[in-house]
């Protein structure tokens with residue numbers, strides 16, 4: 503799988519993402535600097551986590567207007583696969599490649615902790631190596647992960663099954679009003695969403711940080727092995 507990782511000034515998760523991709527593909531992904539205006543021939547574009555442009559204005563707001571973004575838009579329009587994690591998810595919403603927005607966490611604090619995610623559907627390139635409603639552990643580390651959208655958009659996401667992951671308890675219990683389970687206060691406990699064609703996925707937690715027993719677990723690995731199978735066969 504030919505993967506490319508887009509790097510903005512302030513991105514800090516590109517190396518974790520590269521290690522995760524390399525561990526499942528055997529090939530080092532291409533690093534793509536934000537000033538580029540074209541993408542190489544790729545199967546997957548990844549927008550990793552971090553603090554692009556220092557989180558000025560809003561997280562992801564400036565990156566959404568970076569020189570590389572028109573090429574990413576063209577890639578999306580041509581049906582390309584894009585994964586945005588944490589700041590990458592924020593950038594995809596700011597660029598309106600995914601619906602909704604990420605507000606400051608309800609507790610008004612940066613949260614760095616493990617959380618549990620429930621897989622909402624497994625018929626997508628990103629989730630095919632899980633079963634529907636599987637629960638997996640994954641680290642999160644963000645200040646602005648509180649997913650919000652207008653009620654019509656939330657209804658559309660629910661009606662069309664475009665919620666990718668929700669924050670739940672380790673045993674799968676869902677309660678969006680329980681701040682221990684839904685720590686950033688996201689509407690519907692939404693942790694990740696898909697584009698209409700299911701080829702763009704944005705999520706706040708970091709599956710790339712749990713892909714090796716040496717990292718404390720492999721809970722995040724199915725996302726990457728599933729993508730390789732879907733995109734390369």
Ligand SMILES: NC(=O)CC[C@H](N)C(=O)O
Pocket residue numbers: 550551552553554557561587588589590643644645646647
């Ligand atoms: N780990 C990250 O990507 C953090 C994203 C963003 N800077 C935030 O604090 O919400």
